[in-house]
Amino acid sequence: MQRRRYRQRAQEAVDCTGERAVVPTELGAACGPVKLKNKILHFTLYATDGYMNLDSGAWPPVDDNTSIAGWGPSFVGPADAPDNNPIAPIPITGPVYVWGFTDIDPLTDFRDVPPGNHAPTGAVAPTRVGNAKVPAPYLECMHMDHVFITVYNRGMFLFENKPNAMQDDHSLHLHGIHAQTPYDGFPESAGSYTEQLRYFWEEPWYLALGDGQTPKSRDDAWNAKTLTQQLALLNAVPDAQKVIRDNNLNARGGIPNYLNQMDQPPLGVGNGSGGFIPEPQRSQVSQFTYYFTPLHHGTFMYHCHVSASEHVQMGMYGALIVRPMDYVMKNKNTWSVFGMKTNTSYDVEYTVILSEFDARWHLNIESDGALFGDYYAANWRPDIWMANGRTFPTTLLPFQWNPGTNPDINPAYYVEPRYNTYLKVGANKRMLIRYIQMGYQEHPMHQHGWMMRVVGKDAMPKVPQQEVFTLLIGSGETYDIITLANPAYGITSPAGSPLSMPTNPPDGPGTLNWRDLYPIHDHDDYRVTTNGIYLGGAALIMEVCPSPVGVPTNTPTFDDPYTGNVEPLPKLCPP
Amino acid sequence: MFKHKTMRGANSSPLDLSSLKKRALGHARTLHQALRPEERIRLEGVHARLAGDGGMVIVRYRTSKPLPGSGKGIAAHVLDQESGKRLNMLRIPIIGPLSSHPLTRRPTCEGYFVADNVDRHVVPGSKITVVVGDLMVEDVAVND
Numbered sequence: 001m002q003r004r005r006y007r008q009r010a011q012e013a014v015d016c017t018g019e020r021a022v023v024p025t026e027l028g029a030a031c032g033p034v035k036l037k038n039k040i041l042h043f044t045l046y047a048t049d050g051y052m053n054l055d056s057g058a059w060p061p062v063d064d065n066t067s068i069a070g071w072g073p074s075f076v077g078p079a080d081a082p083d084n085n086p087i088a089p090i091p092i093t094g095p096v097y098v099w100g101f102t103d104i105d106p107l108t109d110f111r112d113v114p115p116g117n118h119a120p121t122g123a124v125a126p127t128r129v130g131n132a133k134v135p136a137p138y139l140e141c142m143h144m145d146h147v148f149i150t151v152y153n154r155g156m157f158l159f160e161n162k163p164n165a166m167q168d169d170h171s172l173h174l175h176g177i178h179a180q181t182p183y184d185g186f187p188e189s190a191g192s193y194t195e196q197l198r199y200f201w202e203e204p205w206y207l208a209l210g211d212g213q214t215p216k217s218r219d220d221a222w223n224a225k226t227l228t229q230q231l232a233l234l235n236a237v238p239d240a241q242k243v244i245r246d247n248n249l250n251a252r253g254g255i256p257n258y259l260n261q262m263d264q265p266p267l268g269v270g271n272g273s274g275g276f277i278p279e280p281q282r283s284q285v286s287q288f289t290y291y292f293t294p295l296h297h298g299t300f301m302y303h304c305h306v307s308a309s310e311h312v313q314m315g316m317y318g319a320l321i322v323r324p325m326d327y328v329m330k331n332k333n334t335w336s337v338f339g340m341k342t343n344t345s346y347d348v349e350y351t352v353i354l355s356e357f358d359a360r361w362h363l364n365i366e367s368d369g370a371l372f373g374d375y376y377a378a379n380w381r382p383d384i385w386m387a388n389g390r391t392f393p394t395t396l397l398p399f400q401w402n403p404g405t406n407p408d409i410n411p412a413y414y415v416e417p418r419y420n421t422y423l424k425v426g427a428n429k430r431m432l433i434r435y436i437q438m439g440y441q442e443h444p445m446h447q448h449g450w451m452m453r454v455v456g457k458d459a460m461p462k463v464p465q466q467e468v469f470t471l472l473i474g475s476g477e478t479y480d481i482i483t484l485a486n487p488a489y490g491i492t493s494p495a496g497s498p499l500s501m502p503t504n505p506p507d508g509p510g511t512l513n514w515r516d517l518y519p520i521h522d523h524d525d526y527r528v529t530t531n532g533i534y535l536g537g538a539a540l541i542m543e544v545c546p547s548p549v550g551v552p553t554n555t556p557t558f559d560d561p562y563t564g565n566v567e568p569l570p571k572l573c574p575p
Numbered sequence: 576m577f578k579h580k581t582m583r584g585a586n587s588s589p590l591d592l593s594s595l596k597k598r599a600l601g602h603a604r605t606l607h608q609a610l611r612p613e614e615r616i617r618l619e620g621v622h623a624r625l626a627g628d629g630g631m632v633i634v635r636y637r638t639s640k641p642l643p644g645s646g647k648g649i650a651a652h653v654l655d656q657e658s659g660k661r662l663n664m665l666r667i668p669i670i671g672p673l674s675s676h677p678l679t680r681r682p683t684c685e686g687y688f689v690a691d692n693v694d695r696h697v698v699p700g701s702k703i704t705v706v707v708g709d710l711m712v713e714d715v716a717v718n719d
Contacts, residue, residue: 393633393673393689396626422627448669515630515693517667533675533686541667543627 038144038293039227040234042201044215045137045149047170047255047304047316048106048130049156051095051114052389052402096357096384097366098315099156100132101172101304103216104413106154109404113158118367124162130154133401134389135353135438136302136318138418143297143325150201152287155259158366163261163274165368169254172290173305174320175476176459179292185305187253192266197247197289200234204241216413247289254306258286294322297338298459299434299478301353309377313361315389317438319351319419322459337432337456337480343465344455346432346482348425351418354473354522354538355389355439356382359531380440384530385522385537388419391530392539395421423520423542428486431542435481437473443527446470447483449518449542456480470523485544516544616640618710620685623653623703624718625692631665632690632697632717634705641682644708648676653690654704655697656713662690662697 095114102109109131113119119126141147151172159166173185182193200206201218210217222230248266250256256268264270269282276282294300304316324339337344364375387395399419403411425431433452437443451467457479473479520540521528530536620637632653642649651674653662665673674688688707697703699719705712 393626393687396631396633396689397624424628515665515667515691517665519667519670529678532678533683534678535670535673535675539670541627543630 038146039142039223039225040146040148040230041141041223042148042150042219043103043137043139043223044152044201044219045101045103045172046105046130046152046154047099047101048132048154049097049099049158050102050111050130050132050134050402051117052098052132052134052315053095053114096359097158097362098132098134099304099311100134100315101136101151101302101318102131102133103137103219104131104404104409105152105215106130106132106157108214109406109409110157111402111404118363118371119158120162120165120368120370124159126158126160128157128160130157131402131404132315133318134315135355135419136316138319138321138351138416139302140321140323140418141294142323142327143294146291146293148201148289148291150287150289151255152283153255153257154286155257157259159368160259162368163259166365167257167260167262168311169250169252169257169306170311170316171249171254171288171305172302173308174290174292174300174302176298176300176478177292177294177320179290182249183290183292185290185302187249187306190249190253192249192251192253194246194248196244199243199245199247199289200237202243203237205233205237211410213408214410214413217410245284248285249288255288256286258282296459297322297324298456299337299351299436299480300459301436301438301478303438310361310365312438313358313380313440314365315355317353317355319353319434319436321351321434337482338461342461344461344480344482345430347429349418349432349434350420350423351434351436352387352421352538352540353389353419353436353438354443354445355386355437356441356527357384357386358382359384382439382441383532385439385527387421387538387540390421391536392528393535395538395540397422421540423540424545425483425485425542427544428484431483431485433481433483435471435473435477435479437475437477440475441527442472442474443538444470444472444523445520446523447518447520447542449516449544450483450485452481452483454479454481483542518542518544616642616710618705618707618712621705621712621715622718623705623715625697625699626689627692629695629698630691630693632662632692632703633687634690634715635685635687636705636707636712637685638707638710639684641684642686642708642710643682645682645686646676646680648672648674649686649688649708651688651690651705651707653697654706656702656704658696660694660696662692662703665689665691 095117097117097119110128111131113126113129139149149172151170153170156166169187171185171187171190174183179185182190182195184190201215201222206218206222210219210221212218225233250263250267252267256263258269260268261270261274261276262268264272265277265285269276269285271277277285300320300322302318302320304311324336326334326340327336328334332347334340335346335349336342337346358380360372360375361377361380364372384391388399390397390399398415399417399421400415403414423431423433435445447469451469452471454462454466454468454471456462458477471479471481518541520542522538528535528537528539617639618636619639620635622635624633625631626633634651634653638645651664654660655662667673672688675686677683697717699717701717702714703717705715
């Protein structure tokens with residue numbers, strides 16, 4: 001019933017005039033010729049490893065043990081503490097070893113292995129590591145777009161010198177998209193899928209797009225074109241110049257690993273004699289292109305589904321947002337979750353991916369079993385709770401991933417404002433938060449200050465919409481909530497109670513000057529810590545930055561002297 | 576019935592406990608100052624960065640030894656060296672002061688606090704003085 005209502009609503013939002021559909025769509029069949037907005041998008045992702053210091057940036061320096069509060073030598077304990085002992089503290093120093101997706105080829109963006117690491121030593125000690133982004137790159141498309149995502153499995157460079165270890169297949173599961181089985185990223189059902197595919201993103205005209213050097217710049221340039229422009233470029237290529245190759249998963253249903261010498265074709269890229277098959281075949285075999293057309297809009301995510309329990313814990317996940325067809329980025333009046341007529345419009349948008357790390361698991365992987373060798377996943381117990389891969393107070397910072405040093409890579413590729421977690425909203429404005437839970441726990445997210453209106457769940461409209469102040473988000477769920485920052489206490493009503501007495505506060509703590517700040521946090525309050533340090537975890541701060549308003553000259557009273565000497569309005573932050 | 580015991584001095588009048596405390600604190604400071612420089616607690620690894628769209632300053636620090644009082648959260652603030660403006664620790668409703676402390680209450684060698692920069696006195700590149708308890712470090716550059 002809900003799906004039928006959705007389809008009716010979706011049809012209302014479609015402009016049923018204009019060009020005849022060249023690329024057939026479901027809605028085209030129902031609606032006749034439609035004005036096409038169904039573009040062809042391409043994204044390039046690489047699966048690799050890396051380190052993160054939970055600051056998502058170069059500050060503090062990666063060798064600074066204060067990069068994670070509590071994640072330093074003052075927290076010590078036996079390295080061989082049994083993994084089922086919930087009390088034993090863990091010797092954790094420095095950054096966290098992760099796996100993840102990135103949109104910058106790690107072969108051009110290697111990182112140094114940071115000091116204080118727990119990687120294998122001796123002859124197999126690593127000399128470099130990958131550039132994994134956690135969370136993974138933010139992907140977005142429009143409802144009914146044709147989306148191709150090419151995933152290269154570049155491998156775990158921390159174990160480059162230890163070829164028998166850890167070089168897993170990877171895959172890409174588009175969570176909630178309901179793609180066709182071969183493109184669903186679940187290796188156990190995808191099987192050894194094979195097809196012939198036109199790799200238009202490898203053709204010379206495509207390689208000249210953008211800066212002509214990085215796949216991301218080419219993809220960005222391509223994705224920005226209109227469908228008419230895209231079709232013109234695609235159709236202008238003579239057959240002889242089209243790149244058509246096999247698009248294969250291996251027999252395990254996964255993407256072979258670029259560094260796995262053990263697996264020979266068709267499983268992998270080994271050559272049977274301790275080496276690799278030559279390029280470009282090595283890169284061609286260790287990749288797969290997924291395709292999907294999102295049939296509904298909303299908040300989704302993507303993650304690796306090979307040994308998902310481990311790969312997701314290691315950080316292989318990112319946000320995938322599908323916008324309604326009437327969304328126009330430059331026109332704020334069109335911003336909505338499910339379409340302009342669906343009562344889901346907003347003024348400002350944030351995406352928050354909740355997740356957790358169990359440091360023992362990461363240390364076990366990083367040390368190739370030397371630490372916490374008996375780690376048992378069923379005893380999983382997180383000690384780090386994160387919002388977009390960061391813990392408070394770094395949730396107050398603009399989001400960025402650890403930048404690299406290659407001067408040919410645009411530094412803007414390490415910055416992602418759509419992952420910002422400092423929640424700023426104007427007074428009387430509507431703030432959308434897209435919550436994604438990619439960890440393994442349920443998080444009761446409690447919002448102070450205002451109720452939040454639940455407008456969507458799992459990329460479907462929530463009907464009827466519901467106002468809550470605590471929202472329980474389970475693993476694998478997404479929620480869309482809209483908060484109307486009105487009334488904002490202190491903006492429309494001065495601070496203080498009718499019994500408050502005028503004071504001349506000192507210029508210090510205790511002043512009546514205040515800011516319109518409210519926290520949003522997991523109400524399992526022990527999780528608002530980072531390895532035992534409070535305040536930490538996935539705590540967020542929301543600030544209302546009002547437009548200038550007049551200062552009220554009197555206040556409601558119980559006949560008390562709360563007039564005239566009332567404190568000025570809170571300091572106003574820029575809208 | 577509990578009977579409040581009062582300390583009495585030589586002249587049998589009750590001693591002022593709060594002044595005793597102050598004297599003890601001053602004594603501790605003197606003791607600290609009497610230590611050789613290498614024995615005193617030092618602020619190290621101080622980093623400052625603008626946050627909250629420029630309206631806050633996150634200060635992270637490390638001390639050479641566990642800082643007494645840091646187990647419960649310590650008083651700290653920032654001074655903008657150019658304007659002389661004092662940036663107090665930010666307090667928000669319910670949560671209280673935005674500073675770190677370990678739940679074990681044991682003194683720790685590292686922590687952070689968030690200073691209120693709502694007036695935007697401090698900008699990227701500003702030099703600030705960081706005061707944590709009785710410890711102070713000058714000329715800390717603020718990053719963006």
